[in-house]
Amino acid sequence: MDQAVYLDHAATTPMLPEAVRAMTERLTATGNASSLHAAGRRARRAVEESRERLAAAYGARPSEVVFTSGGTEADNLAVKGLYWSRRAEDPARTRVLASPVEHHAVLDAVHWLQKHEGATVDWLPVDTHGRVHPDALRAALERGPGGGAGDVALVTAMWANNEIGTILPVAGLAAVAREYGVPMHSDAVQAAGQAEVDFGASGLAALTLTGHKIGGPYGIGALLLGRQDAPEPLLHGGGQEREVRSGTLDVPAIAAFAVAAELAAGRRAEFAAEVGALRDRLVAAVRDAVPDAVLNGDPDPAGRLPANAHFSFPGCEGDSLLLLLDAQGIACSTGSACTAGIAQPSHVVLAAGADPDLARGTLRFSLGHTSTAADVAALAAAIGPAVERARAAGLS
Amino acid sequence: MTPRVTHTARPARLKVLAAMSGGVDSAVAAARAAAAGHDVTGVHLALSANPQSFRTGARGCCTIEDSHDARRAADVIGIPFYVWDLAERFREDVVEDFVSEYAAGRTPNPCLRCNEKIKFAALLDKALALGFDAVCTGHYAKVVTREDGSRELHRAADAAKDQSYVLGVLDERQLAHAMFPLGETETTKAEIRAEAAERGLFVAKKPDSHDICFIADGDTQGFLARRLGTAEGDVVDESGARVGTHSGAYGFTVGQRKGLALGTPAPDGRPRYVLDISPVDNTVTVGPAASLDVEALTAISPRWCGTPPAGPGGYTAQLRAHGGETAVTAEVVGGELRVAFAAPVRGVAPGQAVVLYDGTRVVGSATIASTRRAGAPAA
Numbered sequence: 001m002d003q004a005v006y007l008d009h010a011a012t013t014p015m016l017p018e019a020v021r022a023m024t025e026r027l028t029a030t031g032n033a034s035s036l037h038a039a040g041r042r043a044r045r046a047v048e049e050s051r052e053r054l055a056a057a058y059g060a061r062p063s064e065v066v067f068t069s070g071g072t073e074a075d076n077l078a079v080k081g082l083y084w085s086r087r088a089e090d091p092a093r094t095r096v097l098a099s100p101v102e103h104h105a106v107l108d109a110v111h112w113l114q115k116h117e118g119a120t121v122d123w124l125p126v127d128t129h130g131r132v133h134p135d136a137l138r139a140a141l142e143r144g145p146g147g148g149a150g151d152v153a154l155v156t157a158m159w160a161n162n163e164i165g166t167i168l169p170v171a172g173l174a175a176v177a178r179e180y181g182v183p184m185h186s187d188a189v190q191a192a193g194q195a196e197v198d199f200g201a202s203g204l205a206a207l208t209l210t211g212h213k214i215g216g217p218y219g220i221g222a223l224l225l226g227r228q229d230a231p232e233p234l235l236h237g238g239g240q241e242r243e244v245r246s247g248t249l250d251v252p253a254i255a256a257f258a259v260a261a262e263l264a265a266g267r268r269a270e271f272a273a274e275v276g277a278l279r280d281r282l283v284a285a286v287r288d289a290v291p292d293a294v295l296n297g298d299p300d301p302a303g304r305l306p307a308n309a310h311f312s313f314p315g316c317e318g319d320s321l322l323l324l325l326d327a328q329g330i331a332c333s334t335g336s337a338c339t340a341g342i343a344q345p346s347h348v349v350l351a352a353g354a355d356p357d358l359a360r361g362t363l364r365f366s367l368g369h370t371s372t373a374a375d376v377a378a379l380a381a382a383i384g385p386a387v388e389r390a391r392a393a394g395l396s
Numbered sequence: 397m398t399p400r401v402t403h404t405a406r407p408a409r410l411k412v413l414a415a416m417s418g419g420v421d422s423a424v425a426a427a428r429a430a431a432a433g434h435d436v437t438g439v440h441l442a443l444s445a446n447p448q449s450f451r452t453g454a455r456g457c458c459t460i461e462d463s464h465d466a467r468r469a470a471d472v473i474g475i476p477f478y479v480w481d482l483a484e485r486f487r488e489d490v491v492e493d494f495v496s497e498y499a500a501g502r503t504p505n506p507c508l509r510c511n512e513k514i515k516f517a518a519l520l521d522k523a524l525a526l527g528f529d530a531v532c533t534g535h536y537a538k539v540v541t542r543e544d545g546s547r548e549l550h551r552a553a554d555a556a557k558d559q560s561y562v563l564g565v566l567d568e569r570q571l572a573h574a575m576f577p578l579g580e581t582e583t584t585k586a587e588i589r590a591e592a593a594e595r596g597l598f599v600a601k602k603p604d605s606h607d608i609c610f611i612a613d614g615d616t617q618g619f620l621a622r623r624l625g626t627a628e629g630d631v632v633d634e635s636g637a638r639v640g641t642h643s644g645a646y647g648f649t650v651g652q653r654k655g656l657a658l659g660t661p662a663p664d665g666r667p668r669y670v671l672d673i674s675p676v677d678n679t680v681t682v683g684p685a686a687s688l689d690v691e692a693l694t695a696i697s698p699r700w701c702g703t704p705p706a707g708p709g710g711y712t713a714q715l716r717a718h719g720g721e722t723a724v725t726a727e728v729v730g731g732e733l734r735v736a737f738a739a740p741v742r743g744v745a746p747g748q749a750v751v752l753y754d755g756t757r758v759v760g761s762a763t764i765a766s767t768r769r770a771g772a773p774a775a
Binding site for chain 2: 320392
């Protein structure tokens with residue numbers, strides 16, 4: 001690893017050696033999975049075997065796996081595609097119910113629908129841990145004409161939050177959405193590999209996955225999509241992936257993604273226990289060094305991702321802290337960043353009701369399969385002096 | 397290469413924060429600081445609250461392209477790079493100041509203001525607090541360390557490129573933490589570009605920015621009209637006779653000739669210039685070039701690089717960023733700077749900075765508050 005202490009696995013985590021192997025093996029094989037000849041059939045077989053492995057890892061049927069270029073595309077396909085197809089069935093369906101703590105891939109797709117496609121958006125209320133409750137969803141669904149949900153196109157709420165790590169009660173939410181006959185999508189990019197994600201049991205209509213957060217490669221993801229829903233495609237072309245997502249299949253990436261998914265799902269319980277214990281040590285060490293640091297998200301370990309620790313450091317700017325830790329070889333994240341790389345106050349922390357100044361001084365530490373006790377010790381030694389310095393620099 | 401200025405008081409290896417605009421000068425400055433062995437970190441200042449709306453290609457310093465160019469330069473130099481959002485401070489201290497100065501009939505220099513309030517205040521303070529020793533920029537000016545360890549600001553080695561005027565607002569504390577690697581060598585712009593290319597910095601061919609960075613289209617009048625609205629008023633001659641109308645007194649600068657759109661020609665048929673702007677009654681006074689001659693001025697809010705002038709003394713003064721220098725006698729009276737010109741000068745606008753020099757050394761700067769026309773009785 002380039003950086004001595006890598007505490008940003010939620011941004012991306014190193015590829016598993018098994019996934020690297022699967023990918024490099026396929027890189028030397030020729031064959032378009034849509035071709036009819038032997039080379040094409042070999043490629044197609046690799047894709048379908050991968051589809052089966054991925055489906056098995058996440059409780060889906062193989063036919064429910066739609067490969068995409070990553071999480072962002074899968075989110076856009078679900079949100080825009082379901083909005084379009086549901087509205088096409090009934091023009092009254094223009095209301096979108098979304099959690100305000102979504103990743104920008106969902107958030108901005110929803111905003112786009114609002115601006116360009118006549119959508120009205122109900123942002124679902126969240127509690128101080130950033131969690132949407134099923135009764136809040138029910139109340140929002142019943143806000144339609146005649147107290148019904150006839151005007152709702154879709155519901156979207158993430159499985160676990162990418163910044164503060166809070167796990168949402170997705171099955172409970174999906175059950176409510178189903179009651180009203182509304183499809184629900186969930187972005188499980190961060191949850192996969194850490195929380196138990198079972199698409200079949202979840203009651204969801206669509207679920208987003210990505211390769212590079214679970215030890216697979218970049219540039220590959222999937223939308224798990226129930227057979228009953230046919231979102232309008234974003235990409236038109238060769239009709240691959242149930243004609244929902246055209247484009248030549250990336251066989252090496254798909255093969256590696258499936259290997260990583262299978263391994264991550266198989267090791268999940270053990271990994272969660274180990275990384276959770278390490279995370280608890282990290283949280284304790286940060287609190288020791290900085291007693292007034294505020295842990296964001298659910299303090300109950302059962303309610304948050306085991307590899308996530310997210311803090312507000314009062315009186316500090318997140319970008320000052322990041323610079324100071326970076327200079328000591330410690331990689332972490334301030335949360336979200338815009339195109340120009342400007343740190344913005346976290347919309348997640350703001351939505352959870354925190355003071356705007358606290359939303360600026362946030363850092364996310366996220367662990368992964370290569371994390372060690374030495375990583376935590378290095379942070380424990382560095383965080384106190386860094387916070388002291390950043391406080392002197394203040395809020396500009 | 398001329399002999400390097402000795403920085404006896406400085407430790408050999410400094411922690412340097414290099415402000416990188418995305419242009420060639422600041423990229424070469426950062427590269428030189430790194431090559432000199434300093435521990436350099438690059439930072440691009442995001443000065444617009446909404447960078448997308450300032451998207452105009454390679455001009456100014458507020459575009460996403462510029463932040464990208466700065467990042468790529470930092471990659472090549474091999475230094476860490478961050479973008480810092482100082483948009484709110486910039487809006488308050490530079491943009492709003494610019495607008496209110498114009499509204500008051502004065503002609504501000506926002507670059508000076510930015511150096512004083514942003515680069516060598518907000519940025520410098522943050523840098524020092526975070527453990528940096530100095531802020532490095534791509535300005536052409538020279539910091540000289542005296543025997544006693546105090547600092548002086550001098551014109552750049554290459555007088556043609558000198559930018560000490562826009563740094564004249566810096567006091568000694570600010571100078572003590574300023575680094576201008578470009579001012580120390582007699583390098584032409586072409587040579588800087590060649591050096592950038594040699595160092596692998598692809599910004600080598602990037603055009604210079606000349607305009608005010610927060611007015612991306614270069615249309616200052618349009619910007620002011622949007623901010624201040626239009627207010628029709630009279631253009632009068634020196635006798636007070638109405639010779640035309642204007643759509644807002646703020647739109648003019650003393651000494652301006654173009655854009656007056658006067659219907660009535662001057663009696664002598666000679667060109668007329670803006671002599672005075674009165675925002676109170678929204679009136680612009682015009683007159684012949686000779687009436688622009690100023691023999692003295694009073695300037696307020698002086699800032700000194702070192703000791704202020706004790707009594708009346710002979711100096712040179714520069715009145716505009718790209719202006720020449722002129723011989724003056726200057727003294728400080730009651731906290732104000734009084735400057736008398738050896739020979740009358742033209743086009744002195746209230747709001748502009750007067751920077752005093754002793755040889756190549758910057759003595760200090762102040763904001764021009766009022767002028768005395770040649771031949772007018774002493775105020």
